[in-house]
Amino acid sequence: MLKVIITDDEVQILKGLRMKVNWEEEGFQIVGEASNGQETLELLQTIDVDVVITDIRMPIMDGIELAKRCQEEFPNIKVIVLSGYSEFDYVRRAMQEGVKDYLLKPVDPDELLEILLKVSKEIEEEKRNEIESARIRWLANSRLQEVQEQFLLYLVRDEWLEIPMIQERLKQIQLEDLGKDNIKVQFLTVEVRGSENNPDLLKERWISFQMLCKEIAKNRLGTYCFYNPNYGNVIHFLNTINSEYPHSTQSLVNDIQKNVKSYLNLETVIGVGSVVTGLREFKNGYIASLFSWSQSQLGSVSQVIDEKIMEEGVFQFSDDLERKLTNAIEGVDLIKFQEHLYSMLGDTIKQSLLSFSFLANRVLFLLSSLVKKYGIETKEIQHTIWKCQQGIWELNSQSKVRDYLIQLAKEIIEKVRVKRYSNGKLVIESILHYLNEHYASEISLTSLSSLFHINSAYLSDSFKNHVGQNFSEYLVNLRIEKAKQFLNDKELRIIDIAYLVGFSNSSYFSTVFKKHVGKTPVEYRNSIN
Structure with missing residues (x-):
């Protein structure tokens, strides 16, 4: 009416x-x-x-x-x-x-x-028209939010080298503030727990919990949430700590617990990491929140655990140490890995229980990222990762944790050895696996050679011999194929698709697309039945 x-x-x-x-x-x-x-x-x-x-x-x-x-x-x-x-x-x-x-x-x-x-x-x-426009905006924002969440997970879980590349990608997906040198952030690990009498309740309300977390983050400037499939019933938050962002971490904790209890009638267990500065420290801040969460008591009782574990300055996990451990694995040198591991985790007399557990978790994350990088996620390796995690959580078996980490390193090294001595074929397969996941990032032959510890000239020749194309041709073709898939979704703008597949602007994307497909992105979209 x-x-x-x-x-x-x-x-x-x-x-x-x-x-x-x-x-x-x-x-x-x-x-x-x-x-x-x-x-x-x-x-x-x-x-x-x-x-x-x-x-x-x-x-x-x-x-x-x-x-x-x-x-x-x-x-x-x-x-x-x-x-x-x-x-x-x-x-x-x-x-x-x-x-x-x-x-x-x-x-x-x-x-x-x-x-x-x-x-x-x-x-x-x-x-x-207004409803349709609102729906299109919602879809575009959902796509952007999905890309942002995936990239945040990549930042805290996977191995990456060059800060400028990361900063450029953050700019493309409208997260440029996170790339600032002096950015301070704090991570939260939030688990929902239901009644033991109704085990299906969590499964029924998991999607609602995800949506509620996204809504909470959306309403707070400088706050983002993302999901790591390795942890069930858990959502992670990143909260920016800056005078420009008025919302404190404590108010975020209060919002989460209040809303989850009010709307879903579930309990929340929240692990609060310490404040860290700069992109290089994101992993440490993320793992700190996981470690705080792992100290929670069992049972369906809401809890907030804030150990402030980074403030004592006892966690010396530098970029240099990370590189040494990585080089040992990728250089298939188990003895060298053991030496570095014992230099960090061997002296239990001078270490607190807290620092040992944190550093062990940090090594486990590094090894897990190498497993993902090389695409070697076998059942045996996954089982060893699980045993490592269980040992860390027990907090009373440091020697067992070291043994598990060495066992995991040995299993990874064996897989890497096979790839190294396959005349380049399996290494190229790992690189193709990596490209298929990170095609939207700023990737060069030089950065890949550094990442996989291969001479760039040798990598260039091996890539062409095994793939039949040089690296740059393959990457462009991969991006074009991904762009074709996105063009099927008519709600996405051309500029959105350009960013999603790794082009810095829509004009250059259109030029490259037409060169390879014979049509501009708009013409190709219109030709789709």
């Missing part, structure tokens, strides 16, 4: 308009009457209205001024003016001020109904 206000300084005109049309039968409701434009504006402040029918000549505020004010303050309202034959100049001025249509006095009932139905059709069309 569309709501209408009638404005005229003559009472007889108002009564006549009411009688000329069966308003409710035609889908309209007269919700107010006024004798001048000022009264109408006052009514509009208190009532939601779709249509205003107004005389042109009125005291205090005439119809032209009313139309102008409506256009400025209530742009969605349709204004219809009433005028006489001698007032055509007024009507022309009124049309310039946003009037939708006009009626000549005396008003003919059929003409009035015709204009009302016309306006009704336009309003319905606008509302449909």
Whole structure:
């Protein structure tokens, strides 16, 4: 039912308009009457209205001024003016001020109904368009949010080398603030727990929990959430700590617990990591939150664990040490790995239980990222990772943890050895696996050679021999194929797709796409059945 206000300084005109049309039968409701434009504006402040029918000549505020004010303050309202034959100049001025249509006095009932139905059709069309636009915006934001979540997980879990590449990608996906050198962030690991009497409750409400977390993050500037499939019933939050972002981590914790309890009737266990500075420290901050969470008590009781474990300065896991451990694995040198591991975890007398567990977790994360990087996630390796994690959580078996980590390193080294001595074939397969996951990132032959510890000239030759294309051709073709898949989704803009597949701007993307496909992205999209 569309709501209408009638404005005229003559009472007889108002009564006549009411009688000329069966308003409710035609889908309209007269919700107010006024004798001048000022009264109408006052009514509009208190009532939601779709249509205003107004005389042109009125005291205090005439119809032209009313139309102008409506256009400025209530742009969605349709204004219809009433005028006489001698007032055509007024009507022309009124049309310039946003009037939708006009009626000549005396008003003919059929003409009035015709204009009302016309306006009704336009309003319905606008509302449909508004709903569709909102849906498109929601889809675009959902796609962007999905890409952001995947990249945040990549930052805290996988191995990466060059900060400028990461900063460029963060800029493309509208997370450029996280790439600032002095950025301070704090991670939260949030687990939901239900009643032991109803084990299916968590499964039923898991999607609702994810959506609720996304909504909480969306409403807080500088807060993001993401999901790691390695941890069940858990969502991770990143909260920016800066004067520009007014929301504290404590208020985020309160919001999560309050909303999850209120809407889902579930308990939350929240591990709070320590504040870290800069991209290089994101992994440490993330693992700190995981470690805090792992100290929680069992059972369906809401808890917040904040050990502030980074503040003591006892965790010396530098980039240099990470590189040495990685080099030992990729250089298939188990003895060297053991030496570095014992230099860090061997002296239990000078270490606290807390620092040992944190550093062991850090090594486990490093080894897990190498497993993912080389695509060697066998059941045996996954089982050893699980045993490592269990040993760390027990907190009373340091020698067992070291043995598990060495066993895991040995299993990885054996897989890497096979790839190293396969005449390059299996290493190239690992690189192809890596490219298929990270094609949207800024990748070069030089960065790949550093990442996989292979001479760049040798890698270039091996890649072409095994794949049949040089590296740059393969990467462009891969991005084009991914772009074709995205182009099937007509809700995504071309510029969105360009960023999603790793191009820095849509113009260059269109040029490359046409060169390879023979059509521009728009032409290709239009040709899809």
